[in-house]
Amino acid sequence: MSFRADSTRADPAGAASSPTSDHRTARALGPWASLLLLTTGFALSQAFRTVAAIMAAPLQGEFHLSPQQLGLFAGAFHFAFGALQLFMGIGIDLHGLRRTVLFASPLMVLGAAVSALATSFPLLVAGQVLIGVGCAPAFLVCTVYIARHFPAERFAAVSGTILAVGSVGMLVTGTPLAWLIEASSWRMGFWVLGLAAVLSWVAIALWVHEPMPAAAPGAPRESLGQAVRTFGQLFRLPHTLGIVLFSLVTYASFVALRGLWLGPLMMQRHGWSLVAAGNLAIVLSVVSLIGPPLFGRLDPGPRPRRRWLFWLSIVGAVLLAALALVTRPAVDVALVLAFGLLSGYMVLQYPDVKNAYAPAVTGRAMALFTMAMFMGVALMQWLTGAIASAAQAHGVEPFSAVFGSIAAMLVAGALAFRLLPQPASVTNDAR
Numbered sequence: 001m002s003f004r005a006d007s008t009r010a011d012p013a014g015a016a017s018s019p020t021s022d023h024r025t026a027r028a029l030g031p032w033a034s035l036l037l038l039t040t041g042f043a044l045s046q047a048f049r050t051v052a053a054i055m056a057a058p059l060q061g062e063f064h065l066s067p068q069q070l071g072l073f074a075g076a077f078h079f080a081f082g083a084l085q086l087f088m089g090i091g092i093d094l095h096g097l098r099r100t101v102l103f104a105s106p107l108m109v110l111g112a113a114v115s116a117l118a119t120s121f122p123l124l125v126a127g128q129v130l131i132g133v134g135c136a137p138a139f140l141v142c143t144v145y146i147a148r149h150f151p152a153e154r155f156a157a158v159s160g161t162i163l164a165v166g167s168v169g170m171l172v173t174g175t176p177l178a179w180l181i182e183a184s185s186w187r188m189g190f191w192v193l194g195l196a197a198v199l200s201w202v203a204i205a206l207w208v209h210e211p212m213p214a215a216a217p218g219a220p221r222e223s224l225g226q227a228v229r230t231f232g233q234l235f236r237l238p239h240t241l242g243i244v245l246f247s248l249v250t251y252a253s254f255v256a257l258r259g260l261w262l263g264p265l266m267m268q269r270h271g272w273s274l275v276a277a278g279n280l281a282i283v284l285s286v287v288s289l290i291g292p293p294l295f296g297r298l299d300p301g302p303r304p305r306r307r308w309l310f311w312l313s314i315v316g317a318v319l320l321a322a323l324a325l326v327t328r329p330a331v332d333v334a335l336v337l338a339f340g341l342l343s344g345y346m347v348l349q350y351p352d353v354k355n356a357y358a359p360a361v362t363g364r365a366m367a368l369f370t371m372a373m374f375m376g377v378a379l380m381q382w383l384t385g386a387i388a389s390a391a392q393a394h395g396v397e398p399f400s401a402v403f404g405s406i407a408a409m410l411v412a413g414a415l416a417f418r419l420l421p422q423p424a425s426v427t428n429d430a431r
Contacts, residue, residue, distance in 0.1 A: 109198055
């Protein structure tokens with residue numbers, strides 16, 4: 001099987017050709033309507049993965065958590081989310097995205113209930129693992145749907161729009177969650193998100209009808225074993241290593257800031273209240289909504305896109321390094337918001353990955369990328385938690401150590417992306 005990137009044919013309506021009865025149903029609903037319903041699951045995933053920034057203080061108070069334990073709590077979701085991407089990608093390619101998301105999503109509801117009822121730290125972590133598994137296909141199904149039902153030249157722009165729409169989930173874990181916690185408790189936050197997950201599942205079950213991609217005439221159906229071997233072959237391609245190493249640190253740098261350390265930073269470094277930190281979190285979330293559609297529309301094409309990804313990552317690392325060194329409240333707020341706006345450039349990774357692999361393995365290629373991205377989030381949150389604990393033990397301001405280490409990791413990932421072998425689509429474009 002060839003793994004080079006090929007163009008995807010699209011019909012005049014903008015949807016990839018797949019002449020099945022289910023496809024006619026999906027087109028009757030409209031590709032945008034189906035995509036937006038799938039995005040509700042992604043929005044919930046965004047909310048669940050960023051609760052730690054606002055829940056950190058009450059959880060530390062109730063369970064007496066160390067910074068390292070707090071990092072483990074935040075990282076458990078992302079570890080489970082990332083570890084399941086391989087299986088979610090295979091499930092999408094073999095059984096369709098609708099079946100895959102409907103099978104996994106109930107675990108999101110179960111995990112929310114376990115978290116809300118948790119009486120110990122291990123139960124709290126177990127709840128996060130279940131939520132991570134339930135959310136695992138959330139954005140992957142959106143990217144595969146876009147690849148199958150929208151013209152190739154619109155992939156970056158549509159992905160950027162969906163990233164922005166789905167990131168509305170982060171708004172919930174700003175001021176609204178802070179108010180809810182102060183009025184009730186952190187447990188109520190999980191109950192509310194669990195109810196929203198039920199509504200999302202019902203909506204997708206009722207109204208999303210996405211067909212399987214049309215197979216070549218006479219082609220045998222791919223078995224599970226063949227699918228796993230095909231996934232493994234992605235690792236044999238020389239350009240995969242650079243993509244994976246870069247993916248480990250990009251989104252992780254944003255989630256480490258917004259999803260874990262923002263609340264503690266403002267509350268412990270500057271003495272802000274929980275609601276004040278929540279207000280900043282919601283402003284950061286709003287600012288971060290601007291970047292993905294903006295950079296998606298500015299997508300310059302394969303070869304310059306990779307230069308943009310490298311240099312914008314370096315700029316992001318500079319902002320994080322400044323956040324480590326400067327301790328004035330106004331400057332910290334400005335740096336946080338600047339990084340949130342800049343983080344939208346990460347949407348360019350999606351068309352980069354799509355162009356690097358053949359359409360037949362789009363689901364698995366996106367799954368590999370998403371797996372690396374969220375395993376990176378889990379590792380970065382766990383590692384920065386350990387770094388913060390070590391810094392405190394040695395009398396060093398923990399946030400300087402945390403953000404300095406994130407900046408260093410982002411630079412290392414960008415260098416790997418720039419210096420390791422490039423995909424054939426990029427080298428061919430350069431000729």
